[in-house]
Amino acid sequence: MHDLPCSSPGPGGDAPDCRRRAFLKVLPAITAGAASLAALPAEAASDNAKPHWGMLVDARQCIGCQACTVACIMENVVPEGSFRTVVSTYAVTTGEGAAAVTGTHVLPRLCNHCDNPPCVPVCPVGATFKREDGAVLVDGERCVGCAYCVQACPYDARFINHHTGKADKCTFCSHRVEAGLLPACVETCVGGARVFGDLNDPKSEIRRLMADAQDELKVLKPEQGTRPQVFYIGLDDRLQGKVDGTQTPALSGLTWQPKSHGG
Ligand code: SF4
Numbered sequence: 713m714h715d716l717p718c719s720s721p722g723p724g725g726d727a728p729d730c731r732r733r734a735f736l737k738v739l740p741a742i743t744a745g746a747a748s749l750a751a752l753p754a755e756a757a758s759d760n761a762k763p764h765w766g767m768l769v770d771a772r773q774c775i776g777c778q779a780c781t782v783a784c785i786m787e788n789v790v791p792e793g794s795f796r797t798v799v800s801t802y803a804v805t806t807g808e809g810a811a812a813v814t815g816t817h818v819l820p821r822l823c824n825h826c827d828n829p830p831c832v833p834v835c836p837v838g839a840t841f842k843r844e845d846g847a848v849l850v851d852g853e854r855c856v857g858c859a860y861c862v863q864a865c866p867y868d869a870r871f872i873n874h875h876t877g878k879a880d881k882c883t884f885c886s887h888r889v890e891a892g893l894l895p896a897c898v899e900t901c902v903g904g905a906r907v908f909g910d911l912n913d914p915k916s917e918i919r920r921l922m923a924d925a926q927d928e929l930k931v932l933k934p935e936q937g938t939r940p941q942v943f944y945i946g947l948d949d950r951l952q953g954k955v956d957g958t959q960t961p962a963l964s965g966l967t968w969q970p971k972s973h974g975g
């Protein structure tokens with residue numbers, strides 16, 4: 713059994729070393745002005761008989777309980793210290809001086825199953841690929857563990873599994889989806905913050921919710937041109953670009969910094 717993360721390693725990041733409650737007391741605040749990135753996700757595909765899987769995360773519904781994190785670890789036998797999904801926790805300050813108010817914001821994270829995934833072309837043996845149904849997967853038989861894809865991902869969504877020596881990441885629980893089940897994180901989410909479904913089906917719940925929240929939809933790091941298929945509602949602008957995978961000074965306001973990949 714893995715310890716429940718107190719907060720915020722990236723999906724490919726290292727293990728936490730504190731309990732959440734204690735950690736929240738020392739959260740550094742993000743006080744920089746909002747980096748408003750207005751770019752919206754690519755248009756959802758039109759009606760199409762074949763599914764194109766995606767996820768919608770409603771950050772307003774997430775209570776940061778990490779039930780999804782634990783469910784994923786158990787379902788996918790993720791090695792200790794590594795994560796395929798995790799909920800990062802940030803302190804965000806609004807206003808200045810005496811009027812400043814600091815609140816806690818959460819950012820559920822996983823592989824974005826990008827439609828233009830930079831992890832795919834760098835693989836020298838064709839082990840990383842995007843399937844027709846939208847899932848970006850790793851063929852463990854082919855993977856040689858070179859970690860080029862880990863380096864190429866701007867979202868820190870991959871790691872080298874120290875048990876298998878292969879690249880590892882979220883698969884959208886493809887084994888469950890193929891059996892007609894929901895991904896484990898979706899099934900477990902107590903707040904109903906994660907909605908999984910077919911982006912090609914205009915009648916699907918995910919399409920309906922995305923249409924309802926059209927003006928609020930965000931993806932992480934839209935400027936990277938990766939066309940993520942994980943969409944967010946209720947995400948603070950200041951968190952939209954603040955995910956690991958690109959170490960820049962702008963990240964210094966995060967509550968955590970992974971020290972290594974894959975534990
Ligand atoms: Fe690849 Fe990273 Fe995009 Fe996932 S989030 S498809 S690992 S680039």
Ligand code: SF4
Nearest residue numbers: 835855856858859861
């Ligand atoms: Fe390809 Fe595996 Fe190397 Fe990633 S670690 S680039 S999947 S061979």
